[in-house]
Amino acid sequence: MGGGASAVDKEQVESLPQFTILGGASKFDELKGEDGKVDLSAIEDPYLKYGGAYDEEEPKNSKDFKYVKWDAVPAFTENHKSLMSKVLTPELFEKLKDVKSDKGYTLSNAIMTGTVTPHLGVGATAGDEDSWVKFKDLFYPIIKGWHGYDAETQTHPVDLDHTKLVFDDAKKELFNKYVKSTRIRAARNISGYSLPCGATAEDRAKVEEILKQTFDGLSANPELAGTYYPLGEMTDEQRNFLLEKGFLFQIPSAKNLLTGAGAARSWPNSRGIFHNEQQTALCWVNEEDHCRIISMELGGDIPSVFKRFGDLSNAIKASAEGNGTTLMWNEKLGFMGTCPSNLGTGLRASVMVVLLEFNKLMEGENQEDKELLEQVCARYDLQPRGSAGEHSPAVGGKFDVSNKQRLGFSEVELVQKMIDGVGKVIELEEMLAAGSTPSDIRAKLAEP
Ligand code: ADP
Ligand code: MG
Numbered sequence: 001m002g003g004g005a006s007a008v009d010k011e012q013v014e015s016l017p018q019f020t021i022l023g024g025a026s027k028f029d030e031l032k033g034e035d036g037k038v039d040l041s042a043i044e045d046p047y048l049k050y051g052g053a054y055d056e057e058e059p060k061n062s063k064d065f066k067y068v069k070w071d072a073v074p075a076f077t078e079n080h081k082s083l084m085s086k087v088l089t090p091e092l093f094e095k096l097k098d099v100k101s102d103k104g105y106t107l108s109n110a111i112m113t114g115t116v117t118p119h120l121g122v123g124a125t126a127g128d129e130d131s132w133v134k135f136k137d138l139f140y141p142i143i144k145g146w147h148g149y150d151a152e153t154q155t156h157p158v159d160l161d162h163t164k165l166v167f168d169d170a171k172k173e174l175f176n177k178y179v180k181s182t183r184i185r186a187a188r189n190i191s192g193y194s195l196p197c198g199a200t201a202e203d204r205a206k207v208e209e210i211l212k213q214t215f216d217g218l219s220a221n222p223e224l225a226g227t228y229y230p231l232g233e234m235t236d237e238q239r240n241f242l243l244e245k246g247f248l249f250q251i252p253s254a255k256n257l258l259t260g261a262g263a264a265r266s267w268p269n270s271r272g273i274f275h276n277e278q279q280t281a282l283c284w285v286n287e288e289d290h291c292r293i294i295s296m297e298l299g300g301d302i303p304s305v306f307k308r309f310g311d312l313s314n315a316i317k318a319s320a321e322g323n324g325t326t327l328m329w330n331e332k333l334g335f336m337g338t339c340p341s342n343l344g345t346g347l348r349a350s351v352m353v354v355l356l357e358f359n360k361l362m363e364g365e366n367q368e369d370k371e372l373l374e375q376v377c378a379r380y381d382l383q384p385r386g387s388a389g390e391h392s393p394a395v396g397g398k399f400d401v402s403n404k405q406r407l408g409f410s411e412v413e414l415v416q417k418m419i420d421g422v423g424k425v426i427e428l429e430e431m432l433a434a435g436s437t438p439s440d441i442r443a444k445l446a447e448p
Contacts, residue, residue: 052074070107084142104127109197148408162307165419179299179300191327193206195290230268249284250389295312353426358376358399
């Protein structure tokens with residue numbers, strides 16, 4: 001494919017801002033001609049398929065990423081599944097197209113990831129705290145669609161009291177049989193700084209600095225005291241160890257939310273992970289949010305994981321406030337962050353649960369049965385994921401099942417919904433193992 005007017009050599013390709021998105025080094029090797037050059041016109045840029053153009057004026061552009069700007073509603077296709085693509089009418093586009101948040105986040109910025117990554121479910125991101133105000137006409141209907149919560153009229157409750165959870169011995173036994181590990185995480189962001197999709201390199205570095213001080217503040221608590229590891233300073237071995245254990249965030253790929261939103265710019269700078277010595281309390285820095293706090297351990301002892309989560313959450317808040325910063329929070333939206341799906345509690349309580357019967361159906365031929373687990377989860381307000389995170393396959397029938405809602409329910413209520421819902425899913429898994437058919441399960445779902 002070499003030769004021609006737009007043939008470029010490897011060095012030129014590598015300097016393109018969308019190099020990774022265009023397929024990176026492997027794509028280059030696949031396409032290069034005998035002269036070692038690649039004809040760029042042979043590569044379709046996935047970011048330009050929907051009517052936008054690169055915005056050369058955008059100050060957030062970096063060496064590895066350029067933002068796209070739209071002058072009208074993007075050319076959504078039938079592959080666009082997101083709430084954003086449903087909510088964004090031509091009228092709404094007109095109303096918001098010239099709006100800018102305090103930190104300079106625009107409508108095109110907010111809708112970029114959902115446009116260039118059609119499979120996403122939400123499809124819109126906030127670039128700073130003010131985005132939740134300036135783009136509320138876009139965000140509130142999305143929030144309604146995802147959480148069933150009316151941000152105009154409702155207020156959001158807080159409750160981290162682990163003693164309120166109902167988890168009896170029968171549940172404990174059931175969970176210990178099917179659940180390999182438990183994890184509860186939530187997003188925490190620092191007021192006054194752009195969120196990762198809208199951040200400059202300076203913002204990102206400052207956020208990391210504040211969080212490092214915050215982690216130092218945890219050293220007084222023997223259960224939470226630990227060390228911060230910058231991503232850029234890790235060896236491949238260290239990184240792979242943390243990834244395999246499920247401790248570290250996924251490294252952004254060409255097709256995920258972070259990349260399309262510009263939140264993976266200048267990767268891995270100012271990203272990192274803190275964990276306590278036992279590796280049961282962890283904090284991610286500058287991935288999708290400024291900070292993700294995580295409590296996790298092997299097995300299915302949900303109350304224990306939730307107790308540590310509450311301790312970590314309180315300690316981070318106190319430490320941040322001790323450093324003169326506040327967390328993004330208000331009564332309507334609770335904790336605010338990048339994605340509308342993570343407002344409110346920002347809490348996702350997940351279990352890695354082995355569901356061999358559901359997995360067999362998923363690997364089978366029947367389309368309706370493939371979707372059975374999805375349907376079951378939806379019935380109990382749960383969300384299934386694969387064993388290595390969002391959009392990954394379930395290796396060995398191991399699924400990550402978590403609460404779907406984050407907003408309008410307290411932390412205690414959401415963890416309880418997860419416990420009760422996962423209990424039901426396991427019950428149905430046992431019915432399938434004992435010979436029930438998928439139609440039996442569907443009939444069961446229809447019961448009140
Ligand atoms: P989130 O962004 O909601 O924190 P992701 O789907 O991006 O979650 O997954 C992050 C990582 O956490 C992945 O490596 C995933 O395998 C791991 N993980 C999620 N839930 C559990 C769990 N219950 N036990 C162990 N690891 C988990
Ligand atoms: Mg994630």
